Amino acid sequence: MAFKIARQYHHQNGEPTRHKFISRHRAYHGNSMGALGATGQAARKIKYEPLGVGFSHVPPPYCYRCPFGRNKDGCGLECATIYEEVIRWEGPETVAAVIMEPVITGGGMIVPPPDYMRTVQEICQRYGVLLIVDEVICGFGRSGQKFGHQNYGIQPDIVTMAKGMTSAYSPLSATAVRADLYDTFREPGPDAHFRHVNTFGGNPVSCRVALTNLEVLERENLVSRAEELGYLLREKLEPLLELSIVGDIRSFGFACGVELIEADGSPAEADKVMKVLASCKRDGILIGKNGDTVPGFANILTISPPFVTTEEELDLIAGSLLVALRSLDAG
Numbered sequence: 001m002a003f004k005i006a007r008q009y010h011h012q013n014g015e016p017t018r019h020k021f022i023s024r025h026r027a028y029h030g031n032s033m034g035a036l037g038a039t040g041q042a043a044r045k046i047k048y049e050p051l052g053v054g055f056s057h058v059p060p061p062y063c064y065r066c067p068f069g070r071n072k073d074g075c076g077l078e079c080a081t082i083y084e085e086v087i088r089w090e091g092p093e094t095v096a097a098v099i100m101e102p103v104i105t106g107g108g109m110i111v112p113p114p115d116y117m118r119t120v121q122e123i124c125q126r127y128g129v130l131l132i133v134d135e136v137i138c139g140f141g142r143s144g145q146k147f148g149h150q151n152y153g154i155q156p157d158i159v160t161m162a163k164g165m166t167s168a169y170s171p172l173s174a175t176a177v178r179a180d181l182y183d184t185f186r187e188p189g190p191d192a193h194f195r196h197v198n199t200f201g202g203n204p205v206s207c208r209v210a211l212t213n214l215e216v217l218e219r220e221n222l223v224s225r226a227e228e229l230g231y232l233l234r235e236k237l238e239p240l241l242e243l244s245i246v247g248d249i250r251s252f253g254f255a256c257g258v259e260l261i262e263a264d265g266s267p268a269e270a271d272k273v274m275k276v277l278a279s280c281k282r283d284g285i286l287i288g289k290n291g292d293t294v295p296g297f298a299n300i301l302t303i304s305p306p307f308v309t310t311e312e313e314l315d316l317i318a319g320s321l322l323v324a325l326r327s328l329d330a331g
C-alpha cells in the first residue's frame with residue numbers, strides 16, 4: 001500500500017517518472033510480490049523471482065560486520081551516504097521512495113549508528129525522495145518510544161504499522177501519510193483518489209480492539225515501561241558476552257538480538273540456534289531467531305518479551321539463555 005501511495009503521489013505531484021524503491025539487504029517488509037521486492041532476504045525469494053520491477057537494495061548498517069570494512073572509531077557512515085550515490089546512479093527523477101525499519105528487526109536486530117536515519121532523511125529530502133518508515137515491529141512501544149523513528153528525531157513521509165496496534169489480539173494494519181501527501185489525493189479528477197480495497201479492510205472489531213489496546217498502553221504507561229524493561233533486559237543479558245559463542249548483543253528498546261558465532265568469528269551454524277531455542281522452550285521461554293533470511297546468517301537470537309514482563313521473569317529469561325549458551329560453549 002505504501003508503495004502505491006508513493007507512486008501515485010509523485011504522479012499527482014507532477015513527477016510521474018518516480019517509480020523506484022530503495023531498501024536494504026537483510027530487511028523484511030512482507031511476503032506479497034510487491035513487499036517481497038523490497039525485502040532484502042534472498043532465502044525468502046527462492047522460487048518466486050522475478051519480483052516486481054523497480055526495487056534495489058543497499059547494504060545494511062551492520063556495525064558488527066561493517067559492509068564497508070570500518071570499525072566503530074573509523075565509521076564514515078557510508079551505510080547512510082550510499083543512498084545518495086544510489087539515488088544519483090539510478091537517476092533521482094526515477095526514485096519514488098526509500099523504505100526502512102528504524103532498526104532491521106527480523107533480519108537480525110541490526111541497530112544503525114545514531115546519525116544514520118537523520119542522514120538518510122536529509123539525502124531523501126535533497127532529492128525529492130519519500131521516506132517510508134516500516135513500524136510494523138518497532139511501532140507502539142517496542143522501541144521504548146511510541147514509534148521507533150522517534151528515537152532518531154526524524155519525521156517520515158509515510159509510516160506503515162500493524163502488530164502492536166492491537167498487541168496482535170486481532171489483525172489490523174494501517175498506513176499513515178504526511179498531511180500534504182494526503183491532500184494530493186483529494187484533488188478533483190477521476191483518478192486522484194486512492195484505489196485500494198481489501199476484503200477485510202476497516203474491520204470494525206479489529207479497530208475496536210486497537211482502540212482498547214491503545215487505551216491500555218496509555219493507562220498503564222506501557223511505553224515507558226517497555227523503555228525501562230529494555231534497559232533492564234540489556235543489563236541482564238550483558239554477561240552473555242563473556243561466552244565465546246556470543247559475538248554481539250544489540251538492543252533497541254525492549255527488543256534484543258544476540259549474535260552467535262563460531263570459534264573463528266564466523267556466524268554460528270543454524271543448528272546451534274535451534275538448540276538454544278529448544279533449551280529455553282523447555283524452561284517455558286519462547287525466543288525468536290532470524291531464520292530464512294540471507295544465506296549463512298541464521299545465527300541471531302531475538303528476544304522481545306511482552307510489556308507486562310516482570311523483573312523476575314527477565315531474570316528467568318537471562319538465566320535460561322545463559323544455561324543454554326554455556327552448554328554450547330562447553331561443547
Ligand SMILES: Cc1ncc(COP(=O)(O)O)c(C=O)c1O
Binds near residue numbers: 028031101106
Ligand atoms: C518489519 C515488517 N514489515 C512488514 C511486515 C509484513 O506485514 P504483513 O505480514 O502484515 O504483510 C512484517 C511482518 O512480519 C514485518 O515484520
